[in-house]
Amino acid sequence: MRAGVDIGGTFTDLCIAGPDGIVAIGKALGTPAAPADSVETVLRDALEDQPFDGGDLTRVVHATTLVTNALIERKGAKIALLATAGFRDVIELARERRPDIYRLDVWRPDPLVPRHLRFDVPERTLADGTVELEVDVEDVAALAAELAERGVEAVAICFLHSFTNPANERAARDAVRRAAPDLRVALSSDIAPEIREYERTQTTAASVFVQDRVVRYLDDLEARLSALGAGDRLRVMLSNGGVATARDAADRPIRMLESGPAAGALAAARFAAFNGFRDLMSFDMGGTTAKLCLIEDGRPLVTHEFEAARTDRFTRGSGLPIKTPTIDMIEIGVGGGSLAHVDTLGLLACGPQSAGADPGPACYGGGGTRPTVTDADLVLGYLDAGFFLGGEMALDVEAARTAIKTHIADPLGLSVEEAAWGIHRLVNEDMASAARVHAAERGHDATGLPLFAFGGAGPVHAFGVGAALGTTTVIVPAAAGVMSSVGVLAAPLATDGVRSKLEPVDESTLERAEPLFAELEAQGAEILSSSGLADEDITHERSIDMRYVGQGFEVTVPIAPGEDLRAAFEAAYVRAHGRTGPDVPIEAISWRVLSRGPDPDLRLVAAPAGDGDARKGTRDVWFEDGYRETPIFDRYRMAVGTQVEGPAIVEERESTTVVGPGATARVAEDGSLIIEGDA
Structure with a gap:
């Protein structure tokens, strides 16, 4: 049994998986002042309902926003x-x-x-x-x-x-x-x-x-896990898509910068590949932000520089440049808790400010009075006020309507429903536009790419985002609302090594670089061996940052033994820029090794029980032309092979999936919901 825990901007998510798949999931409001509290709470609550206890957990893998928050808040x-x-x-x-x-x-x-x-x-x-x-x-x-x-x-x-x-x-x-x-x-x-x-x-x-904040947090967390019987089991998710021991992570804590988003992208790659999709776009929409990541040939793209603590969150160059391998994704300031408002030009806008976990959206009843994306989705009928978090948390529809009417509908001369639909559509278009730019900057076209949707709000908006992108396929995994906590269980033990050394690229470059590569591989093997991996289970992946002589920046090129470096570089350059460069010499700048263990031997599936009638009833749900009486389905009762015609709503404890008019949804063997529709 392994547990994965992810702390997001609003919620803390949990997944426990065994040899046969996912056996328990959980979600709880985050505790920003003391993040370890929510981790302990969500794990303790889940274990109370299981026939096993913390001592049966062989590993607890954790993804956290601690490093990001410390840099943003300057609490170090x-x-x-x-x-x-x-x-x-x-x-x-x-x-x-x-x-x-x-x-x-x-x-x-x-x-x-x-x-x-x-x-x-x-x-x-x-x-x-x-x-x-x-x-x-x-x-x-x-x-x-x-x-x-x-x-x-x-x-x-x-x-x-x-x-x-x-x-x-x-x-x-x-x-x-x-x-x-x-x-x-x-x-x-x-x-x-x-x-x-x-x-x-x-x-x-x-x-x-x-570092000090990370060390104290991990020590506190390990003490809490020991109290639950899971001492010495903690592993930490890194930004590069691997995991490390708590000690290794604390030695270089900057590698934890984007651990939560990295986990979600890794889960997207694993689940999508299981269903036959290796080239796609990962779409993670939670309570505070949405994140998009390109997945190519079954692996998320990786970058070696990331900007943290931006003064303007979505303006490149306004943050601290951090040199650490990070799964390459774009972040958009729109999540379920993002605040909608009328801007100074009198136009509808949404985000990047968020209601967060406290006070939360108006419908949460926590004191929030300004409208959010979640309030709009509730008014439109996408969410069931009595079934949020499986019924543990009741939503106030009238509070949502009042917030939208006061701050959006009345100022713009719209009905509450029109204003809510405007918020929903605006969010979808913003995310589709960001996806196009993100893909284009990396030499790809987002048009028609399958969309893998997860996060608490992702499946609600995925159909609309996919339609805006011209895609015909949306994949919504089982346990979509806690997918980042599932993703950490799919991550291998891994560590990166890099060294800059300027070398001309010619026939003997790899021969000259062999001692440097060997040194980096030995360092990686030593770290992984101390983490408990056997030498025969450790593999190394080499890459080189190369550029044309005279250029200011490089392209990272994966390298196989005996490969033609010039041909490999030019192929990577064409992928990145759409053309080859001038006929000038090439130079190698930095040498990289990713040392990793095998992928965890876990079946990350959650096939539904499929017992009984999955249809729960109907309710009015707003689509393009107004409210429609729409069938509502219980995802936990949808057996493998079940197919439903849109429009439809599929509900589960942590999330809700919208199947738009003209689309068809079917349940795949791993429990994923595959939505197909006209672009």
Whole structure:
């Protein structure tokens, strides 16, 4: 038995799976002030209804927003930065580009380290790794002692060219630890040993900024799991789609930045592949945001840089660039709790502000008075006021209608239903537009791609989003409302290694790079072996960041033994840019190894029982031309092979699926609902 737990923006989700599939799921409102509380609560409540207890769980895999929230809220350690003399302000100078040249109200976030805590350290390592000036360890030790006296809690050390030779950084770390053993220390050569000083410095500072908070949280969580009988079972989801032991994750906590969204994309890839779909778009819509991810040949696309803590959440360049492998997805500020409003131009708008878990949408009865997407979906009849969370939470339809009437319908001269339909349609179009852009920027066309929908609100909006994208297939998995918690159970133990080293690309490049690749693979194998994996179960995947000489940025190219590097690069370049580049030499910049264990041997299926009549009744549901009397189905009673004609509503405890007019839905062997309809 394995348990997966994911903390989202509004809810904490749980899935427990055994050898034969999913046996229990759960959902509870999050507890932002003490996130471990909701994890313990949802797990304890689920175990109370099972014939087993926490001691029967062989692994508890956890995805969390803790790192993201710490960076956004600036709730981390007081840190100092030690940089090569003359480079302490790199973290603030950044790239000298405005995030948006046409807006005066969008700025990069302030550096995590204020200038009075950034220090020049005389030392110099050259680009080829030669140490021209050794660091003065006595000066560093004296500085560390002074910093500790001034209340500094952690130190980031980022020296020039340390990715080619970390000797000076390591000497400085040892000096800090001797003089001030309570200070946490992070080295850029450990956290992000890659070119580009600004990004490397930001990543190192961000990792040590959140580290103490992560360590305390994981220690607290492990203590709570021990009380439930599941001690020493904790694993943590990483942004790259793998999992790590709690200790490994705490050593480099920045890798947990996007752990929850990564889990959802991984689940989408696994479930969709089971049903024969290997190229698709993952669509995760929860209470606060929606996320879209391209899946190509059964695996989510991965990027090696991510922006965190944006001052304008959806403006590229307004955040902290973090160099860590992350499943590549686009985030849209629209979820079930997103607030609808009339903007200054008198137009309907939705998000990115959210009602969150507290006070929540108006219909939750928690004190919210402004309309949200969930309020609109309730008024339109997509949600059953008496069956939200399986009936555990009653929704107030009149409160939803009042909020929409006051803030949207009356100002725009619409009926409440028209205003609610406008909110619903606007959200669908926004997400479809984002999907088109996301795919186009990665050399793909989103038109017609199957849509894999999950999250509490995803299945409600998937049919509308799919229609806007011209897709004819929507896949809604069983347990869609807690899919990220299912996805963590599909993740293998994995760790990434990277090293920047400039090399010309020619016939002998791979031969020259073999010692570097071997070193990275040995590091990965050591980490995974200490996590309990046998050597024969560890595999390594190599890739190289390459570019045409003279270019400023690279393309990451997966590499097989003996492969023609130029041909592999040009094929990847065409996929990314639609054409080949000039007839100039190619150079390799960074060398990457993904070390991983086997995929978990679990059947991530939840075939419905299919006992009795699945039809629960009918209710009025609004579609394009008004309310229609629409049949309502109980998903738990829909046997494999069951087929329903749209319009229809399929309800389960954590989510509701809308099957639009003209579409047909059938239950697949794994319990997934496959919706087919005209584009």
